Amino acid sequence: MSVINKENFTAYLPDEEAQLQFAGKLAKVCFPGMLVFLFGDLGAGKTTFVRGFLRALGFDGIVKSPTYTLVEPYQLKDMMVYHFDLYRLADPEELEYAGGRDYFDGSSISLIEWPQQAEGYLPKPDIIINLSYAEAGRNLQLSAGTEAGKKVVLQLFPD
Ligand SMILES: Nc1ncnc2c1ncn2[C@@H]1O[C@H](COP(=O)(O)OP(=O)(O)OP(=O)(O)O)[C@@H](O)[C@H]1O
Numbered sequence: 001m002s003v004i005n006k007e008n009f010t011a012y013l014p015d016e017e018a019q020l021q022f023a024g025k026l027a028k029v030c031f032p033g034m035l036v037f038l039f040g041d042l043g044a045g046k047t048t049f050v051r052g053f054l055r056a057l058g059f060d061g062i063v064k065s066p067t068y069t070l071v072e073p074y075q076l077k078d079m080m081v082y083h084f085d086l087y088r089l090a091d092p093e094e095l096e097y098a099g100g101r102d103y104f105d106g107s108s109i110s111l112i113e114w115p116q117q118a119e120g121y122l123p124k125p126d127i128i129i130n131l132s133y134a135e136a137g138r139n140l141q142l143s144a145g146t147e148a149g150k151k152v153v154l155q156l157f158p159d
Pocket residue numbers: 013014015016017018019040041042043044045046047048049065113136137138
């Protein structure tokens with residue numbers, strides 16, 4: 001892992017399994033209210049990341065991007081997790097028709113693929129993840145966007 005500082009680092013994830021594992025680690029230290037942005041080209045592994053995140057929190061069903069809606073809700077043991085995929089968002093106002101703002105009330109976690117599609121319409125993310133192709137695997141760059149996000153990210157470093 002290459003560490004610039006503990007709130008901003010990159011990790012090489014050689015395969016899908018490594019990506020699922022990393023996402024699971026983050027899930028275990030996240031708490032309700034966290035907003036996670038997932039950037040990365042088509043196929044960079046954003047949905048895979050969400051799958052690993054949900055599995056670590058006990059969800060063992062199928063996780064795929066919502067197709068006809070912008071958001072897929074997951075009821076976990078003691079909170080909701082929302083998975084947004086805004087790739088097909090034509091107009092950010094659609095988010096508000098979908099009740100967008102109500103998702104970010106502090107009681108649930110939201111992970112958003114293609115957040116740039118709704119620039120200016122989303123709250124500030126606590127955690128920002130950038131996934132990019134690197135050899136056969138992916139580089140993950142993570143940074144904290146808020147104080148709450150920093151607290152979460154620091155917990156990824158045991159010492
Ligand atoms: N770290 C990794 N190394 C190699 N392959 C990976 C890694 N993470 C995910 N993949 C693979 O990349 C493919 C695309 O993954 P995924 O669907 O998660 O991408 P995505 O970013 O959600 O794409 P889209 O923008 O189309 O929604 C899958 O086949 C998955 O197994």
